[in-house]
Amino acid sequence: xxxxxxxxxxxxxxxxxxxxxxxxxxxxxxxxxxxxxxxxxxxxxxxxxxxxxxxxxxxxxxxxxxxxxxxxxxxxxxxxxxxxxxxxxxxxxxxxxxxxxxxxxxxxxxxxxxxxxxxxxxxxxxxxxxxxxxxxxxxxxxxxxxxxxxxxxxxxxxxxxxxxxxxxxxxxxxxxxxxxxxxxxxxxxxxxxxxxxxxxxxxxxxxxxxxxxxxxxxxxxxxxxxxxxxxxxxxxxxxxxxxxxxxxxxxxxxxxxxxxxxxxxxxxxxxxxxxxxxxxxxxxxxxxxxxxxxxxxxxxxxxxxxxxxxxxxxxxxxxxxxxxxxxxxxxxxxxxxxxxxxxxxxxxxxxxxxxxxxxxxxxxxxxxxxxxxxxxxxxxxxxxxxxxxxxxxxxxxxxxxxxxxxxxxxxxxxxxxxxxxxxxxxxxxxxxxxxxxxxxxxxxxxxxxxxxxxxxxxxxxxxxxxxxxxxxxxxxxxxxxxxxxxxxxxxxxxxxxxxxxxxxxxxxxxxxxxxxxxxxxxxxxxxxxxxxxxxxxxxxxxxxxxxxxxxxxxxxxxxxxxxxxxxxxxxxxxxxxxxxxxxxxxxxxxxxxxxxxxxxxxxxxxxxxxxxxxxxxxxxxxxxxxxxxxxxxxxxxxxxxxxxxxxxxxxxxxxxxxxxxxxxxxxxxxxxxxxxxxxx
Numbered sequence: 001x002x003x004x005x006x007x008x009x010x011x012x013x014x015x016x017x018x019x020x021x022x023x024x025x026x027x028x029x030x031x032x033x034x035x036x037x038x039x040x041x042x043x044x045x046x047x048x049x050x051x052x053x054x055x056x057x058x059x060x061x062x063x064x065x066x067x068x069x070x071x072x073x074x075x076x077x078x079x080x081x082x083x084x085x086x087x088x089x090x091x092x093x094x095x096x097x098x099x100x101x102x103x104x105x106x107x108x109x110x111x112x113x114x115x116x117x118x119x120x121x122x123x124x125x126x127x128x129x130x131x132x133x134x135x136x137x138x139x140x141x142x143x144x145x146x147x148x149x150x151x152x153x154x155x156x157x158x159x160x161x162x163x164x165x166x167x168x169x170x171x172x173x174x175x176x177x178x179x180x181x182x183x184x185x186x187x188x189x190x191x192x193x194x195x196x197x198x199x200x201x202x203x204x205x206x207x208x209x210x211x212x213x214x215x216x217x218x219x220x221x222x223x224x225x226x227x228x229x230x231x232x233x234x235x236x237x238x239x240x241x242x243x244x245x246x247x248x249x250x251x252x253x254x255x256x257x258x259x260x261x262x263x264x265x266x267x268x269x270x271x272x273x274x275x276x277x278x279x280x281x282x283x284x285x286x287x288x289x290x291x292x293x294x295x296x297x298x299x300x301x302x303x304x305x306x307x308x309x310x311x312x313x314x315x316x317x318x319x320x321x322x323x324x325x326x327x328x329x330x331x332x333x334x335x336x337x338x339x340x341x342x343x344x345x346x347x348x349x350x351x352x353x354x355x356x357x358x359x360x361x362x363x364x365x366x367x368x369x370x371x372x373x374x375x376x377x378x379x380x381x382x383x384x385x386x387x388x389x390x391x392x393x394x395x396x397x398x399x400x401x402x403x404x405x406x407x408x409x410x411x412x413x414x415x416x417x418x419x420x421x422x423x424x425x426x427x428x429x430x431x432x433x434x435x436x437x438x439x440x441x442x443x444x445x446x447x448x449x450x451x452x453x454x455x456x457x458x459x460x461x462x463x464x465x466x467x468x469x470x471x472x473x474x475x476x477x478x479x480x481x482x483x484x485x486x487x488x489x490x491x492x493x494x495x496x497x498x499x500x501x502x503x504x505x506x507x508x509x510x511x512x513x514x515x516x517x518x519x520x521x522x523x524x525x526x527x528x529x530x531x532x533x534x535x536x537x538x539x540x541x542x543x544x545x546x547x548x549x550x551x552x553x554x555x556x557x558x559x560x561x562x563x564x565x566x567x568x569x570x571x572x573x574x575x576x577x578x579x580x581x582x583x584x585x586x587x588x589x590x591x592x593x594x595x596x597x598x599x600x601x602x603x604x605x606x607x608x609x610x611x612x613x614x615x616x617x618x619x620x621x622x623x624x625x626x627x628x629x630x631x632x633x634x635x636x637x638x639x640x641x642x643x644x645x646x647x648x649x650x651x652x653x654x655x656x657x658x659x660x661x662x663x664x665x666x667x668x669x670x671x672x673x674x675x676x677x678x679x680x
Contacts, residue, residue, distance in 0.1 A: 011141030012156035040325035040344035073118030113159030140313035145239035166363030190542035228564035231291035250302035332374035342390035366408030399426035419461035458511035471511035493524035521553035572617035575610030594635035602626035
């Protein structure tokens, strides 16, 4: 509804694609339950409470109480008006009834090409009332963020787009066949982008010319391609309230690309290319066969409006912001931010349309949903959704709209309690913290525990082959694994080799593996798990690209490239098959068949298998997490006695002849492993 074709194109849009000029249509929708009861309830389902816990009704709930709306902006002089940013009678939006509410709109005369900023000057009903009845508000459906650091503003472009369409992937792969690279657009480009827009810098700037120490001349996107990954999860690119640094998890304009990412600071740079820059990047990824996954923040918006920070427009377009049906408690709450209320159909429709917009206009290949525990109401008995409102309905709508069956939908529930939600909905994955937690605990304490083996069997709780856990050693929320590996004795990434067996485990166990940007060359920033409200958690930590060329970075990058290649070449490594299953925490020695985890020797052995081209692939993975070489007996059953190959050595496979289905007294080097392979 919010971004449908024709007259239901809300926000600000040029009326033609003419290269030389175009008028602009400004349009805002307000839901009305009197015209469509599904839009919202008469009062919040979860009402605010007073000091005694009593429900407090919100007067005029759902009624914006608007007397007039004028659009003001830097386009006004171009229309022959006396001043920019001044209320002018010709810029008054007119109200008209719509099937589900009301639409306020205005069409302007033609404007010359350019990037124009604007906001809405809203006068509310009730003269002389307090609080003030006039307010300047951004556009809730704007496609461009504004640059004003103090007042809320939005943007619109007149002129033909440089890149008008996205070319889809030749063949979109299911999530289990992907290796994901988590990329923070700001940190990823900070060390080399200069005055270029970050979105351009990823695939247009030559790293070899920007930095000293990069061993090859390539763009950052080519670096990712050579790593071998076939999917990028971009941290949120939807606009937040200002141009300051942010991870992007406090959005305020869902249809806008963050201005900080689109702004080219070079003299004479054309700001009309903003949306084109994201389309251009998506096309560059698709040309290399790389899936583009969007990080969507749909539980909450940014904090309330202050003197220097613009709040969510659909809250502040209501005279009483608490009367907005878009905002309010639904499931859980996020302290300090404004939650969205999915009890109301207008919210469900808005966010569904947000997803469809990014799918249709930018050709994304998947969505990772942030903070899903708070907008999914679950049963206390089995953990499955007890209400279809919120997340369940959203992922169902997206699945219906998706172009093809392999559009991925990943929820951030973080542990196995997510499995009932994934099983009962159209979600295809969940972020699993289990391997990360086991890895960080072992690196900190120097000993791996039985829960590591259980963490490796990541898909065991999922009921369908179409669903898979997303696994990782770290992500944007946590310190880098290469910092943690030497933190206990103040060596940090100098002890990088301790991460090797965990990396091998990540790529040889069930689940879709994900790398945090910089992990491949040993980036080692520390991030506080809880910054105690100091504000030191969400800070810029630019990737130090020079690490890619030092001894640690080169060694790690070679290992990761090799592991990614193995993962993508052998389908059995992407299967759900894992033995021994559901390893218990009391099991501290190998089972009678020779598999499991030995906590005394710090050794793990597990079996993977699966079909490929009508044949069965067998893998036996042996990992040594200790700082000493270990001589161990490794079971190699497969098809019986015969030849196996250890695929792990970077210099090439090593053939192994066995007798009696065992490889006896085999040396597994410290902090390393073996990946034995046979095919029937």
